[in-house]
Amino acid sequence: MMGPMTQSMRAATPDQSFSVRRITLPTDFSDPSRNALEWALVVARQFGASLHLVHVLPESLMVPPVNPVIPTGPIPATPTSPQELVEAVQPRVEEIVMRCRELAVPTESQILQQVGEPVYRPVVDAAIANASDLIVVGTHGRSGLKRFLLGSVAEGVMRHSPIPVLAVPWVTHA
Numbered sequence: 001m002m003g004p005m006t007q008s009m010r011a012a013t014p015d016q017s018f019s020v021r022r023i024t025l026p027t028d029f030s031d032p033s034r035n036a037l038e039w040a041l042v043v044a045r046q047f048g049a050s051l052h053l054v055h056v057l058p059e060s061l062m063v064p065p066v067n068p069v070i071p072t073g074p075i076p077a078t079p080t081s082p083q084e085l086v087e088a089v090q091p092r093v094e095e096i097v098m099r100c101r102e103l104a105v106p107t108e109s110q111i112l113q114q115v116g117e118p119v120y121r122p123v124v125d126a127a128i129a130n131a132s133d134l135i136v137v138g139t140h141g142r143s144g145l146k147r148f149l150l151g152s153v154a155e156g157v158m159r160h161s162p163i164p165v166l167a168v169p170w171v172t173h174a
Contacts, residue, residue: 002145
């Protein structure tokens with residue numbers, strides 16, 4: 001016989017009134033993220049939900065690399081400040097937002113900066129702050145050593161989110 005349910009178990013239990021009004025979709029502009037976007041659009045249109053697009057700038061990109069060796073030739077124009085990084089990804093985020101709006105899905109976006117925490121944490125926090133009913137996240141399909149070394153944002157979101165998560169697998173066709 002099972003004991004009484006805890007408060008966290010009750011919050012994760014579905015009921016007959018489940019509906020999706022807001023969807024959070026993290027994106028890194030990869031193929032798996034684009035695939036997750038397609039699923040998020042289908043769900044949003046079926047439920048009449050809005051979409052909250054989130055892009056997280058990893059902390060490793062926030063600090064410019066220190067290199068005492070000065071290369072010969074032109075120095076590539078790479079963003080070095082947090083503001084430059086935001087300005088560099090903003091057009092890509094806006095392109096996705098415009099596409100969603102063209103499909104009649106109300107969409108807003110947010111670019112977050114990861115500082116001293118796993119990349120999944122800002123995604124979960126944004127979903128909670130926006131009162132999202134669902135997080136749709138793409139998976140890269142990594143396993144073994146690659147997953148251990150690179151981590152898995154999707155797995156972190158699934159493990160730590162109090163909000164239901166739809167994990168969309170990325171399948172490559174040979």
